[in-house]
Amino acid sequence: MMMMRMMMRPGGMSCRKALKLMQSYLDGEVEEKLALKVAKHLNACKDCDEESLVYKKIKASLANRPPHVSQDIIDSLTDFTQNLSKS
């Protein structure tokens, strides 16, 4: 089944190649002509499209992380917790 999938070329590109290019494509690091081919493949292949959505979500979430977490904030929340326990 996997072999068959690999041999198929939805949108003119194999799943293996699309998966290999996926992250660079999502980062905008693939040249335009090749990017169009990846886009065409994703449009035609549900499995690879779903995989690309997972990576998009991971990228968005990694981009949404706090750039810096102050230890003072963590300490003050820890104090808050300890004070609750003592109350």
Added chain:
Amino acid sequence: MVTIMAPKTNSKSYFETTVIPEIDLLYRTAWSLTRSESEAQDLVQETLLKAFKAIDRFDGRYPRAWLLTILKNTNINRARKKKADLLKDPDTTFANSLEFSDPTTPEILVIDTFFEANVETAYQKLSPDSKAIIDLVDLNGFSYQEAADNLKIPVGTVMSRLHRARKQVRQDLELLDKESDQ
């Protein structure tokens, strides 16, 4: 095998030992949801207060999931309250009303709270090199070339390290999902 502790034996110290190891993750998740230090801090404090009041009803299983559920619900309630307050305010501007026409529904927030927390957990497990690449490309929007120049390594190394790191995050997410399903 899951060990179920009995929170009622000494609820106060149990609360402390259950909650303190999760504070960092709670704060980071709250920051991702609010994108503000002060709001994230308020959100975590409200979450901790609610958790403290509910500790006797907590069955001792999956403290992280329990706390994240409280955080998620608290965040939804705070967003609803903020919206209601704005609507009551006669000075509410069109811009403010637009802010809340965001299609994000509470249902989506439910999914995102756990997803953000799981990505944070997976990120924390990465090596310093992997974290550095992710911080440059995903957090700061560097191109591969810019990241390579910054780290003084070849572009190919940036690409392979970055892709490997994200793959690791993806695999960890699957594991964390399986764990939470159990």
